[in-house]
Amino acid sequence: MNRTTLSLIAGTAALAAITGFATLTTPDAAGKDTAEAAAVLPVERTSLLCPAPSISDLADTSYTSYTPVTKGAENDGKAELRPATDHSAQGKGKKKADKPVLTPKEPGTPVTGDASGGNSPALVGTAEGRFAPGWTVQETTEVAAGTGRGLQGVNCTAPDTEFWFPGASTAADRTDYVHLTNPDDSAAVVDIELYGKDGALDSTVGEGLTVQPHSSEPVLLSTLTDEKQENLTVHVNVRSGRLGAAVQALDDKLGGDWLAASTDPTGSLVLPGIPKDATAVRLVAFTPGDSDADLKVRLSSPTGEITPAGNETLHVKAGMTTAVDLGDLTRGEAGSLILTPTDQSVPVVAALRVVRGKGAKQETAFIPATRPVGTRATSADNSAKGTTLSLVAPVGAAKVKVTASAGSDGGTAVSKTYTIKAGTTENVEAPTPSGLKGTYALTVEPISGGPVYASRTLTATEEGVRGFTIQTLPDDRGTVAVPEADQDLSVLQK
DSSP states (O other): OOHHHHHHHHHHHHHHHHHSOOOOOOTTSOSHHHHHHEEEEEOSEEEEEEOOOOSOTTEEEEEEEEOOOOTTOOSOOOEEEEEOEEOSTTTTTBOOOSSOSBOOOSTTSOEEEEEESSOOOOEEEEEEGGGOTTOEEEEEEEEOSSTTOEEEEEEOBOOBSEEEEEEEOOOTTEEEEEEEEEOSSSOEEEEEEEEETTEEOOOSTTTTEEEOTTEEEEEEGGGSOSOOOSSEEEEEEEEESOBEEEEEEEETTTEEEEEOOOOSSBSSEEEEEEOTTOSEEEEEEEBOSSSOEEEEEEEEETTEEEOOTTOSEEEEOBTSEEEEEEESTTTTSOEEEEEEESSSOOOBEEEEEEEESOGGGOEEEEEEOOOOOTTOEEEEEEOTTTEEEEEEESSSOEEEEEEEOOOTTEEEOEEEEEEEOTTEEEEEOOOOOEEEESOEEEEEEEEEESOOEEEEEEEEEETTEEEEEEEEOOOOOOEEEEEOSSSOOGGGOO
16 A cells, blocks of 8 residues: 555545545555444534425425534534525526525524525535534425425435435426525536336436535426326436435325435335324335346234235336325324335335325425434424324334434533334333423434334414424434544555
């Protein structure tokens, strides 16, 4: 190993600590020794992107920012969310404002901001130093009436280069947008591909779309194709640059919500936190490879795993979107869906559309397949009466610590520990801060046992309709593994 390689190791270690995205693997540094040499450090800088919340004049949106207190984080730093430039026809070329929507004051305490009415812009956020590790921002919108009425929520996302959204639609009663937000100083170029029940939909309109620097573009899916399909998979592939992406799914009769991206294609998937009073559950799955996927379908309940009658397995044809209605799957108990290969493992993406209520009082939310909690997951914007925390341990029993932060306007943090039995899902009674005033955050930290998956459901009643929204809780990216850069490696020089 020469001095150039040593410099590369040191440089990559610094980059990983700053961005939170990188770990180093080289032909000379692979294997067990590399893992032992890695150090886990708090990230020093991160970005989050919040899509434009609503075009309805009857919409009220709140933003809640929270950074957990992280051991070893820097003592200084800052974070802020600022409006992006909106180049869409809806936004009429709004310029980015100078004043941030919110500016966090210190880790451990949530801070909130608001936007009222339609055409509020997308937000571009950055956090540095002690505000970066695990920084989480929730966007929550209440729409009083009209298409998509109800409660809509989404976790603002880190920029990336590829996204999969099974569960979108171009049906006549749906108005679905894919929101693309560019945080960088150069334009991003992106392709949007649509896959229906028979494969890829013919469209050239979605190829080579340009998203200007520090701006956001909502793209109406029905403008990309003439085909009306009830169940679609949307693939957002960034050719150059990076973006944040989310799908806003608005239904004329069933309300609406945000559809977050599924976890990357993989052989086994967990979709946590189906509400116990769900009246209809639809599973939408897609495999991007050349091989069909055969999946075993199981419902993880509070007492163990159950095979849904009539839906024991799911066959997903290569390159085609498959959807199956599972009815009132949970039957009054907490539940999560677990998909595993029956034989050969084939990468799959998936999401659930969940409906609560009946008749004119129905409301919709989505649960994409998600990554495990990992080291720690964070949920912002919780209330004492409207929050349900769902935990699932699909492989083995797990012990989990859940901490309720201080309230945004007052209160003291509280923690509780829970044991989740193997193969079960529990809606735990999450702690609330003592003396709570305002909103608060939850952090979920596995202590021992197998992997844990989690989601949080928010509820609110508007005009007699029980609105709800569900956010999955993957690892909050608070730390990153980097190679040790201060070792004396001169003996390895050639």
